[in-house]
Amino acid sequence: MKVYISTDMEGISGVVVWEQAREFASPHYENARRLLMGDIRAAIQGCREGGARHVTVLDGHGGGYNFVPELMLPGAVYATGTDRRQPHMGLDESFAAGMLLGYHAMAGTPDGMLNHTQSSRSGIRYWYNGLECGEIAQSALVMGHFGVPVVMVTGDEATCREAKEFLGPEIVTVAVKKGYGRTCGELLAPEEAHALIIHGAREAVKRVDRCKPFRMDRPILGTIRFPDKQTADSFRPSRSYRVDDVTFEATFNSPLEIYFF
Ligand SMILES: [Zn+2]
Known part of the structure; x- marks a missing residue:
């Protein structure tokens, strides 16, 4: 069985402040990279113990290179680097299960540690077919x-709650922290x-048959909303149309397009 693990930084165990996630010259970020590798090793070990024979891990956070090579686990595949052609490199129909490791709640979640959707600075929010969605x-x-079902999501408690809301009660969620607010809580x-x-x-990995791939009716109507007109004015749409001061809409024929407004 093949498992594809998509990683992010904000929901990794021990990560609680923005310096760890986006100040790339900061010692806090260097430490967060090591924490990320620790959660990844644990996930790979669990996959193997559950019977997975192949694990690909995607470096999904920020600029695209967060992994620490000397902390990689032999035998797993690590997809990383910048200037990508697609957001989930190396993913295809041959994988039986997907995992979201170190994820975070969508923008605006009161108890979501480091909550945001895509941009942690602009406050942008996303809807698809009228349903507000975060990165999960x-x-x-x-x-x-x-055709790959998500079988496990890790992050804070708010992340786990959001994952069950979207993906159903059958998936495994692992809460590695609990937010009191955006940059504080319990580790x-x-x-x-x-x-x-x-x-x-x-x-x-034993629940693959009980978890369904997450799908939406197509075409997918995408909506993004900025918190204010000034931020919206600075956005350069590639395919979306502005529908009011702060809102842009686009139509997507494939889920692979949903990030590209
Ligand atoms: Zn991130």
């Missing part, structure tokens, strides 16, 4: 395009978080 739903849609020791992730991944 976006990644699940792309995986669903390839678990990474060692403890890793044990939970190992256990969760081991269980999740």
